[in-house]
Structures are given as C-alpha cells and as structure tokens.
Amino acid sequence: MLSTKKYYTLIFAYFIGFVGVTLYNGTNTLDNTTYAISDGISSKRAKAEPVSGIPVLAYHQIVSDTWAAQKNNFYTLDVGTFRSQMEWLTKEGYTTIKLDTLYAYVTGKKTELPEKPIVITFDDGTKGFTRHASEILEKHKFTAVLFIFPNATGKDRNYLNWEDLKKALNKGHEIETHSFTHPLLTKMSLKTQTAEFTKAKKLAQEKLGVNVKWMAYPFGTFNKHTTQALKDSGYTGAFTVYVGDNQRGQNPFFLNRYLVLHGQTLETFAAKIRQKSLPVKPALEPGSFVTEDSEIVFEIPKGLIKENIRVEVGKEFIRRNKNTNFSYEEKSGKLTVKVKNIYGTYVNVTIVVSGKNSETRRSTILYIGKRVWKQLK
Numbered sequence: 017m018l019s020t021k022k023y024y025t026l027i028f029a030y031f032i033g034f035v036g037v038t039l040y041n042g043t044n045t046l047d048n049t050t051y052a053i054s055d056g057i058s059s060k061r062a063k064a065e066p067v068s069g070i071p072v073l074a075y076h077q078i079v080s081d082t083w084a085a086q087k088n089n090f091y092t093l094d095v096g097t098f099r100s101q102m103e104w105l106t107k108e109g110y111t112t113i114k115l116d117t118l119y120a121y122v123t124g125k126k127t128e129l130p131e132k133p134i135v136i137t138f139d140d141g142t143k144g145f146t147r148h149a150s151e152i153l154e155k156h157k158f159t160a161v162l163f164i165f166p167n168a169t170g171k172d173r174n175y176l177n178w179e180d181l182k183k184a185l186n187k188g189h190e191i192e193t194h195s196f197t198h199p200l201l202t203k204m205s206l207k208t209q210t211a212e213f214t215k216a217k218k219l220a221q222e223k224l225g226v227n228v229k230w231m232a233y234p235f236g237t238f239n240k241h242t243t244q245a246l247k248d249s250g251y252t253g254a255f256t257v258y259v260g261d262n263q264r265g266q267n268p269f270f271l272n273r274y275l276v277l278h279g280q281t282l283e284t285f286a287a288k289i290r291q292k293s294l295p296v297k298p299a300l301e302p303g304s305f306v307t308e309d310s311e312i313v314f315e316i317p318k319g320l321i322k323e324n325i326r327v328e329v330g331k332e333f334i335r336r337n338k339n340t341n342f343s344y345e346e347k348s349g350k351l352t353v354k355v356k357n358i359y360g361t362y363v364n365v366t367i368v369v370s371g372k373n374s375e376t377r378r379s380t381i382l383y384i385g386k387r388v389w390k391q392l393k
C-alpha cells in the first residue's frame with residue numbers, strides 16, 4: 017500500500033475531481049454556436065458524427081461494502097456503488113472502447129464509434145479488480161484498462177500479480193502502465209523519468225507479451241520533461257485526472273479522466289460523465305515552470321463573451337483564486353492569464369466558460385511553481 021506521505025500527496029488529486037463537480041453547478045451554458053466552434057467541427061459535420069467527446073473514468077481500489085463501511089478513503093469505492101454505476105452506464109447506452117479507438121478519435125483519424133463511447137480505467141493494479149470489479153464488468157460486456165506500476169505487481173496480497181493480469185488480458189481488458197515505482201514526477205529530470213517509463217514498459221511487455229503504449233500519471237502530476245520522456249520511451253499518450261471529456265484535436269499526452277471517488281452520488285457521477293471540456297491550446301507546455309507575475313497565453317474558442325469566462329489559478333489544488341485577472345481577444349480567441357500568489361508546488365489554471373443554453377465547459381492546465389524548480393536546480 018502507499019505510505020502516509022504518499023497518501024497525503026494523493027489527497028490533492030482528489031480536489032481536482034471535487035472542484036470539478038462543484039464549480040459548474042449553478043452556472044449557465046454555451047449556446048449552440050459556441051458548441052460548434054469549441055468542437056472544432058462545422059455544424060454540418062457535427063450532424064454526421066454525433067459523438068462530441070469521449071469520457072474516460074478513473075477508478076482505483078474497489079472494495080467490499082463491509083470494508084468500505086469501516087474505512088473511509090477517497091480512493092476506495094464500495095462494490096455496491098461500482099455495481100450501480102455500471103448499471104447506469106448500461107441503462108444510458110454507453111459502450112466501452114479500446115485505447116486505439118480513443119487515440120484515433122482524438123488525433124482526427126477515421127474510426128468506427130458506438131453512439132455513446134466511454135473508457136473505464138483502474139489505477140495502481142490492486143486486487144479489488146479481480147475480487148470485485150471484473151465480474152461486474154463482464155456482466156455488462158464492458159472492458160477496462162488497468163494502469164499498473166510493475167514495482168508493486170504481485171508484491172503482496174493487495175496487488176494483482178502477473179497471472180491475474182494475464183487472465184484480465186484474456187477477458188479483453190488492456191494493461192498499460194502507471195510508471196514503474198509510482199513517483200512524484202514533478203521533481204524528476206528527463207533522464208530519470210525516461211528510465212522509469214522505459215523500465216515499466218519493458219517489464220510489462222516481457223511478462224504479458226503485449227505492446228504497452230499508454231501511461232496514467234502517478235498522482236495525476238507531471239513536469240515539463242514528462243512528455244518528452246514518454247515519447248523517448250515509446251509511449252503514445254498519457255492520462256491526467258482533470259475533469260472533462262476528450263475531444264478531436266486534443267493532445268494525446270494530456271487526456272482527461274473523471275476521478276470516481278468514495279462518497280459521490282450517482283447524480284454526481286452522471287454529471288461528471290456529461291461534462292464537456294473546453295478546447296484549450298496553451299502556448300506554454302503544460303508542466304512547465306511558472307513564476308510569480310508571469311503571463312500565460314492560451315488559445316480558446318473565438319467569439320465568446322468575456323463575461324462568460326472565468327479563470328481560476330489554483331495553489332496546490334485547494335486554495336484557488338477564483339477572480340484571477342485575464343484578458344480575452346474575441347477575434348483571435350487569445351486568453352492571457354497573469355499568475356499571482358504562487359505559494360505552493362502546483363499551479364493549476366482552470367478556464368471555465370458558461371453559455372446560455374446547454375452547459376458549462378472547463379479545462380484545467382497544470383504548471384509547476386517556484387518551490388519545485390529550486391529543487392530541480
């Protein structure tokens with residue numbers, strides 16, 4: 017299991033999901049015109065292709081109802097809740113798809129998609145998958161993706177072993193990695209990250225005979241070297257834990273996932289799955305170092321009303337400045353944000369756009385604050 021220190025590090029990842037749920041309550045929505053713009057596709061094409069984004073779910077440990085009643089941990093979900101979530105997905109007509117299909121979609125390639133595609137993932141490779149989740153998934157004809165960190169594989173009775181993983185593969189599930197040792201990547205160099213990712217990929221491939229191409233960021237964080245390290249290690253893309261679906265044109269190294277955590281209602285679960293992300297192109301690569309008073313430029317959809325845009329800069333995920341100053345050029349879609357009051361390690365810039373009719377769209381981009389930079393030097 018994870019150490020206490022790691023546990024506290026995990027807690028902040030929770031707040032991304034939590035914040036994501038609370039923020040769009042009570043706000044209005046984007047109108048249809050904006051919708052088409054933000055999808056990056058014409059209205060004509062939108063009709064021909066009804067899928068307007070693919071949600072990805074991120075689970076951790078699934079535990080028995082009795083265990084869950086005794087212990088309260090964000091990352092352990094009772095099997096009863098998991099079962100009702102899978103029933104809801106079936107009732108709503110969702111079909112799980114493979115990562116290759118998701119990749120084809122986000123990179124704009126032609127691909128066959130079900131009417132309501134979804135990806136279900138599990139981080140850490142814990143035994144709850146075979147003890148509880150596998151049977152329920154099978155019943156609903158769902159397949160999942162397991163992100164394992166091979167350093168823990170088969171380590172003790174809490175983690176799946178290679179035999180368990182082979183069985184999961186035979187049932188149609190996919191096995192990808194979560195790095196080798198589950199470290200905090202924000203503090204690591206290009207060289208050490210490349211070694212981590214290569215080792216994880218190599219071992220999983222040797223043991224399972226599969227081609228490992230994807231990673232889920234441990235603790236949901238990364239730094240400016242991470243994308244390069246993943247490319248150098250032969251990965252195709254990676255997953256964060258930021259709220260929002262995945263749309264055409266999205267960077268495959270920063271795919272969104274909805275964290276499914278203990279204590280969320282079915283309504284929250286449904287709202288998260290339906291939450292669309294705002295297409296954002298940051299001029300500064302996510303995971304880069306930012307200083308106090310630095311300006312970060314983003315390209316967001318053109319023609320939005322400035323009053324409907326809100327920018328929040330997070331300090332360690334919890335203390336957020338909801339009234340961050342920014343400028344927006346309607347003609348070009350250029351959004352400039354001034355970063356203020358960096359006290360912590362992580363700087364999360366969340367851009368929220370609300371429209372009149374249907375829904376609010378949001379996107380979060382992670383940067384690294386001053387403190388970690390000093391350690392890297």
Ligand SMILES: [Zn+2]
Nearest residue numbers: 139140234235
């Ligand atoms: Zn993890």
